[in-house]
Amino acid sequence: MGYKVKVENVSKVYDLNRNKLSKLISLFTFGYFYKEKSFYALRDIDFEVQAGDSVGIIGLNGSGKSTLSDMLAEVIQPTDGTIDIKGKSSLIAINAGLNQDLTGEENIRMKCLMHGMTSSEIDGKYQDILEFSELGDEYIKQPIKSYSSGMRSRLGFAIAIHTDPDVLIVDEALSVGDSTFSDKCMDRMIDFQKQGKTIFFVSHSSGQMEKMCNKAVWVQYGEMKQFGDAMPIIEDYNEFINQYKMLTKDEQLQYKEKMMAKQKKKSKRSKNKKEKAPLTSLIPGVILFLFALAGIYIQIGSL
C-alpha cells in the first residue's frame, strides 16, 4: 500500500531580521540586495505515514511542532524538501482560523465556501455543524470575538471535520474544550481512523496521545529525534520530561539556552541558500519596464 503523507528532508528557515524595511526591500527586489539572517525552525524532517495511521507530534515548547503542523496543512511552504499529501488536509488549531469580526454562522459559511463547497452543500451541512459545536441558535449569531476559547475551538473543530478532509491535523485544539466535548471529538476521530483517514495530533501532553495514536514523531529543537510506533516514543518522551522536571529552574533555563544556541549555531553553519528569483525570470519584467518607459516617452512626445 502506498503512503498517504510523505515528508521528505523538509526544512523550514525563518528569517530573524525582523526589521520591516529589510523585509520590504526583500519583497520588492526579489531577494537581491538583501542578506537573510536565517534560523532553522525545522531541519531534515523525514517520515512517511500510511492511510489510517494516527500520528502524534510531541515535543517541548518552541521545538517546531506548530511549524510542522502548518506545513502538513500546506499553510506554509517548506524552504527545502517536499511534502506530498494525497488528498485534502484540514488544520484545527486553538484559535481555529476563524474571522473574529464575523458571527459564528458567517464563519461557518465563509470557511466552507473557502473549502470549495457550494452554498447548497453548506445549507445541508449547516445544521450538523451547529449541532456538533453545541453553540445553540443564540450564540451562533454573535461575533466570534465574544466567544470563549472553548466555544471557538468547538466551532473550529465542528467546521473542520465537516469539510470532509483526508488528513486531519489537530494542533492542541482539544486542550481547551471540556472533557465531554473532547470525548465527542475523540469518538469522531476514531470514526475517521476507521474510514482510513490520517490524523496528526499535536500536543505536549501524552495522555490523549497514548489513547489515540499508533505512531509518533518527537521533535526536539528543530530536529526529528524519533519516529516510529507510538508507545516506546511516548515513554521515552515522558522519561525525558521527568528528567527535565527534576532539574532546578536555573538548570532548565541553561539547558534550553544551550539547545537554542546549538540550533542557532547549526543554522549559521549551514549554507545560506538565498531566496533569489532566478535572473532569467526577471527578463520579461525588464522588458515590460522598458516598455513602460517607452510608453511614457511616447506620451511626452505626443503632448
Place this chain on the structure above:
Amino acid sequence: MYNIFKFLKEQWTNRRLIFGLAIYDLKAQYANHYLGVFWNILQPAMQVLLYYIVFGLGLRGDRGDVGELPFIIHLITGVFPWLFLSSAVNSTSGAIQGQLSLVTKMKFPSSTLISVSLVNSVINLMMTTAIVTFISLINGYSSPLHYLGLLYFIFASIVLTSGIGLIMSSLVILIRDMKNVLQNVVRMFFFVTPIFWSLNEANEIMHVISSFNPFAYLVMNYRNAMVLEEAPLYGDTADHIYFWAVTLFIFYVGVHVHYRFRDKLVDYL
C-alpha cells in the same frame, strides 16, 4: 512570466469558488439592512446628487451643459465608473488582510480573494451602468455598437486594479499605514480625473496631468462608450500605448510580489 500564467490559471480553476464567495459577500454585506442590495444603487445616486449640487449648481452655475451633454449626464458617467475603480482598488488592497486569520490557517489560494473583490465591484458597476444605459438609450446619446466599449473598459480596469490590488494587498499587511496612504491617494485621483470637470474646458495643465493618469483614460473610455457620439474608444495611439505599457508593468510586478509574499507570508507578519 510563469507566475502570470500560474495566477491566471489559479483564477480559472477556482472560478466557482470566486463567484460563490463574491455572492456571499454581497449578501452578507447588506444582510441586516432593510433596503439590502438596493443600497448599491442608492449610495452612488446620493453621491451624484451631492456632487450635482456642489459642482453643478454651485461651482458651474449657469454654464450648464458640457458640450452637447447635460451636466448631470456628464457627472454620472464620471462618478459611476470612478466609484467602481476606487472601490476596486480599495477592496482588493484590503482583501487579504481582511481574511488573514483564515488564510494563515488553511490551504487557500489567496490570490482569488483579489478576484472576489473585483467580481463584487463589477457587479456593482453593472447595477449603476444599467441606469446609464437606460438614460442613454432614451436620449439616443450613443449608438448601440459603442456599448461594446464598456467591455473594453471593464477588461482594462480589471487588469490595472488587480495589478494595484496585488501589490497593495501585500503591502498593507506589512505596513498598516499604507491603507491610509492609499485612501488619500485615491481621493486625490478623484479630483485630478475628469469626473465633475470636463477635459474640453479645462486648463492645459489638466490635459497634461490627465494624459498621464490611467484612471482618466479609463473614465473617458467609459464615457465614450456610454454617452458620447465619437469613436467608441477614447484616446490616440500614444494614450493606448502609454496605458497598456504602464498597466502591464504594474500587473507583472503585482503578480510577482504576490507570489513572493504568499510563499513566505508567515515570515512577513
